[in-house]
Amino acid sequence: MAKPIFWNNSKRYYDLKSYWLNRFGCRVHKLPIDAGFTCPNRDGSIAAGGCIYCDGRGSALRRTGPLPSVSEQVRRGKAFYQQYPKSEKFIAYFQTFTNTYAPVENLRTLYDEALAVEDVIGLSIGTRPDCVSYETLMLIRSYAERSHVWLELGLQSIHDRTLQMINRGHDASTFRHAVRRAGGGPILICVHIIVGLPGETREEILETATAIAELPVQGIKIHNILALEGTALGEHFKLGEVGMMTREEYVGTVCDILEILPPTMVIQRLTADGYREIFLGPAWAGNKLAVINAIDRELETRDSWQGKRWEGTA
Numbered sequence: 001m002a003k004p005i006f007w008n009n010s011k012r013y014y015d016l017k018s019y020w021l022n023r024f025g026c027r028v029h030k031l032p033i034d035a036g037f038t039c040p041n042r043d044g045s046i047a048a049g050g051c052i053y054c055d056g057r058g059s060a061l062r063r064t065g066p067l068p069s070v071s072e073q074v075r076r077g078k079a080f081y082q083q084y085p086k087s088e089k090f091i092a093y094f095q096t097f098t099n100t101y102a103p104v105e106n107l108r109t110l111y112d113e114a115l116a117v118e119d120v121i122g123l124s125i126g127t128r129p130d131c132v133s134y135e136t137l138m139l140i141r142s143y144a145e146r147s148h149v150w151l152e153l154g155l156q157s158i159h160d161r162t163l164q165m166i167n168r169g170h171d172a173s174t175f176r177h178a179v180r181r182a183g184g185g186p187i188l189i190c191v192h193i194i195v196g197l198p199g200e201t202r203e204e205i206l207e208t209a210t211a212i213a214e215l216p217v218q219g220i221k222i223h224n225i226l227a228l229e230g231t232a233l234g235e236h237f238k239l240g241e242v243g244m245m246t247r248e249e250y251v252g253t254v255c256d257i258l259e260i261l262p263p264t265m266v267i268q269r270l271t272a273d274g275y276r277e278i279f280l281g282p283a284w285a286g287n288k289l290a291v292i293n294a295i296d297r298e299l300e301t302r303d304s305w306q307g308k309r310w311e312g313t314a
């Protein structure tokens with residue numbers, strides 16, 4: 001398969017910026033929001049410890065006093081990006097913890113507040129696949145019928161053995177079920193995966209990518225695993241009990257993943273973010289730009305691009 005013309009970009013994958021430029025004809029920015037949610041995998045509903053890599057701190061805003069309202073956070077985010085030319089439209093990104101973990105009427109109030117701000121054209125809602133009830137799904141669908149809505153589902157791995165090991169608190173079939181219920185209609189699905197989870201081989205990581213490629217999923221965020229202070233994984237890392245991928249291994253695996261994903265899938269992320277003050281390793285992960293540049297170089301060296309080895313039909 002040749003590199004798709006419809007990307008309209010100079011990259012070897014379909015990045016989010018290009019997708020939005022093609023779709024809306026202007027720059028669109030995601031505005032991160034911490035609406036004060038928690039997570040059932042942390043508060044004891046499912047488990048108390050959370051995923052082994054989760055630092056449980058929430059956004060930086062939580063450490064500066066009471067959280068500003070959703071509309072105030074959106075306004076601040078807009079003001080930041082409006083310094084830059086052609087920043088015309090915005091997506092309210094409910095990012096921190098599990099953003100569907102509340103009664104549906106509370107969710108409606110929060111989402112409505114974000115969408116009421118001028119130039120906010122949609123929502124991106126980060127959550128767990130086991131935390132989207134029928135009522136919540138219907139609410140999100142109602143927004144998707146009139147605005148641009150992404151549902152971001154954390155999966156991390158398609159392998160139950162890994163999900164258990166990282167204490168995700170759900171299995172792969174729960175994820176597949178959530179995608180089948182939510183996908184195929186107006187809601188756009190973005191799946192989060194982690195590359196380099198302890199004990200996973202490259203083949204197993206590619207099986208995760210293949211499973212996602214076969215589902216009605218329109219976007220993906222690919223993260224490298226980070227060891228952070230205050231997490232179970234961080235403790236194992238400090239004791240030298242977990243190995244981490246080298247940058248070369250990570251870059252090679254990400255390129256393999258990109259090659260088997262559909263060319264229409266929007267690549268929303270290729271690296272992970274962590275707070276500098278609690279970052280333990282691997283050291284190479286501290287330079288995100290270098291990782292992204294290395295991915296670009298590797299694809300160029302291979303003369304390859306997203307979808308080159310995709311086995312589906314266009």
Ligand code: SF4
Nearest residue numbers: 039041050051054097
């Ligand atoms: S689901 Fe997300 S917020 Fe909840 S424990 Fe895991 S990483 Fe943390």
